Amino acid sequence: MSFLSYLINGVSLGSVYAIIALGYTMVYGIAKMLNFAHGDIIMVGGYAAFLAMVNAGLSPLIGVLVSIVVCTLLGVVIERIAYKPLRMAPPLAVLITAIGVSYFLQNLALLLFGADTKTFKSVISFKGISLAGGALQISGVTIVTIAACIVIVVGLSLFINKTRAGQAMLAVSEDRGAAQLMGINVNKTIALTFAIGSALAAIAGVLLCSAYPSLNPYTGAMPGIKAFVAAVFGGIGSVPGAMVGGILLGIIEILAKAYISSQLADAIVFAMLIIILLVKPTGIFGKKIQEKV
Amino acid sequence: MRHLQKTTKSNFITYGIVILTAVIIQILSSAGAVSSLIGGLLVPLCAYMILAISLNLVVGILGDLSLGHAGFMCVGAFASAFFSKMTAGTMPDGLRFFFALLIGAAAAGLFGILIGIPVLRLRGDYLAIVTLAFGEIIKNVINVFFIGRDSSGLHFSMKDSVALNLDSTGEVIVNGPQGINGTPKDSTFLIGMFLLLIALIIILNLINSRAGRAIMSIRDDRIAAESIGINITKFKLMAFSISAALAGVAGVLYAHNLSSLVASPKSFGYNMSIMILVFVVLGGIGNIRGSLIAAFILTLLPEMLRGLSNYRMLIYAIVLILMMIFNWSKGGGRLKEMVAERLRGLRKPRTKEVK
């Protein structure tokens, strides 16, 4: 039974990674950049919900909404101020800027909220269920997280495939120049991508902090890296890939923690990334991109 | 060739600056004119300068980004400190430190190769995140190692120091999260500056050679470089592993300046990697001398302006963003032209007066 319970916890943690990975994958596919600050937006989402619920005494649902609004705005503002001026710049310059933004968010949070870890109050009051006569406990957070991940992946796939804005995203990711010629507003499409990615990061932040209730300025950094690993695992640019990669990674991490060593779990996840890059750098669902010569 | 002479001259000016700085600081410090605060910073300063130029080899010359130079430094520090503790008393200090340097460089270079082989084939973003992950995780890995020595030989554990089962002659050498204690203090400011000089010569000679040209041509256009028969993997790996090995040397220097070496975020964390990146960006990407100057000023200045220390990292973040926007955006380009125009404007009247 303990294996099954580890597995379920793995799927739950993996669902959080999947939601974060979606943001990475969309931005990477459409803006062609690695948004290093994505992980730190999770942290901002956590603080926003925390402040709304604890300091302002609002209900958990409102807390989540506040968090989504704050992160969405933050994502759009970051894109407008730091990334948009660099559309034509070499990738290295964009990468360094993104690292600067990430570092800025971490250290601003450090100045505003201090380095001490805050205990996050779970937003989910649902107690969870008990199966097999109590041998298998599944917490409310776990169930809600997995459900949220499924709803988000389905919703996002529908959005991309069925709406005009979603089709515009696909077009921009395929060929930015051609999309522009077809009358698609590339700047708006990229801004929308950042908005959606950041909103997802807010949800991931609230879920992550509910499951592991410690919040500090570096809360988002490691999950951010791991979600990137998940996105690469599934094939960067692919929505189902982000979900599959995220869940697999979550399972691997929890099992490694349980059966090998809790201190080495991160190293094992990292070794996974190296192996994936060696064997299949395009990931499970990724397609090879042929450079134009 | 005039071109060759020009770069050679410029390189020798850089060497001269380093030697002169070493001499001046050494004189000031023997005259007692250096505060103990600054005095304590001198060896780390050398380590930072070595790190800055080695990172510039990756960022400016190879055109890729490493966020794990603190990790390579950590590897060099631990490998060499372990060696020095093991061999303390068995050979002259100078010889031992020389071997420690080689071991630190080799260990860090090896990790550079291990990471470089899978990652350097891919887009630059991957290297950034993989090195970042490496830098963060290597500390966790070192923290679970316990190594001890007694009359029956070496003992190894990943649990705790008691599990080493040492007898009465036993001594714990690597003590998990407590790291390595009592590493011989072999590093001095002059040795540090000497190592910096060696690192500089390696990097500048590499840049101005056949290999350096190959590396820079890959940076500028990978497909064209391939079309003229340049082996992409070989030269990327060469640049990256040399850079990692030099970061390892910085680690050796750092480790042999401390009585207790701990793999903590404070000494080898992300903040360190970012600080080095700031040196490189502020000194000018690809400008080796600039990295030295930026590292020198940014290491000594904040110590004099203590009030800023809380905001230091926030300022670093802003520096990274602003430097990129200033250098690469359209608006930044116009601003740069305006500044250049102003500078010319300032200079012109003066020449007229001279006439």
Next chain:
Amino acid sequence: MALLEVKNLGISFGGLRAVNAFEVKIEKGQLYGLIGPNGAGKTTIFNLLTGVYKPTEGIIKLDGADITRKKAIEINKAGIARTFQNIRLFKNLSVLDNVKAGLHNNYSYSTIEGLLRLPRYFKVEKEMNEKAMELLKVFDLDKEAEYKASNLPYGKQRKLEIARALATEPKLLLLDEPAAGMNPNETEELMQTIKFVQKEFEMTILLIEHDMKLVSGICEEVTVLNFGEILCQGETKAVLNDPQVITAYLGE
């Protein structure tokens, strides 16, 4: 035996057939043209010949040796060098260093010799400088040797690319639209240069070009490509007067 012999070369991208059943035989010392409307697959053929793409089927032989599916660097070492349609210089290197990068494999010393500045470093670097300056002189670029490559005017950038390709001492030189973006005077001058390279270096040259004046002026034989297939092949004058070719270019 022909220097370059290509048989039944083809490639598909996904479902798209970009090049089909391409064949060509180029004799040593020949100046050969590859023409056709935009999107006919000309650059794709260059990419197949130089190992940027791997063909779906077919055989490529250079000087009798099979080089099909070899990697780009191996093909360059085997003796094919090229220029690119949208110039790919090493922008931040000097003009001289661009050519010296081309000398990479023919003038060699080890990295250690370079790091330690051993005598061999100075000797080989000197030889490289002399050889590179010699090549630059051919293209009238010797006065700009110290310039950053990206600071050269457009026409000179195209020439520098040819000089860099020649530095690898190829048996076959592929030029992808060398006259693109040049004015009539520059084109005229370029024609002379290409002729000169053919004679002076005893070079075999295959070029893609849209400028018919250039093609009819210097190419001995041409192949016309349309929709990825050979439309017509043979002696230049005859081919250019072929009604099929005229239709392909001017439309029905």
